[in-house]
Amino acid sequence: MGTISVTDTLQREAEAVASEYGLRVTATLTRDWNPRTGEFDGKVLDATVTAEGTFEPRDTAAYLRMLRGCERVLALFPSVRPGSTWGTDSASVGGHAGLAGGYCRLSKSGVGIRSARRFTTGS
Secondary structure, rough: OOOOOOHHHHHHHHHHHHHHOEEEEEEEEEEEEEEOOOOEEEEEEEEEEEEEEEEOOOOHHHHHHHHHHHHHHHHHHEEEOOOEEEEOOOOOOOHHHHHHHHHEEEEOOOOOOHHHHOOOOOO
């Protein structure tokens, strides 16, 4: 019987919460830039995870439900370096734009690279 890693568990939990709320979870890896070659050298410096979903525009209850879901997903990813959380939260003008446009999107930087890598495409 194989062992289950913390990263496997986090992926399953994030996917379960995302499914419950109808969200999509993606991640972006920030790579190091080599000033000598002018190209990215492949070393990953940071990871950002994004949770997003859509709903009927101006439906406050649906917006709050999506926001709660996004917050639950991002809370599963521990911060391992300085970062922040931003997006269409209720504490900003982004919240009004999200409510009016029918979408919710929150991102969190400074999360663990190994756990975020599970949600990237082609990395």
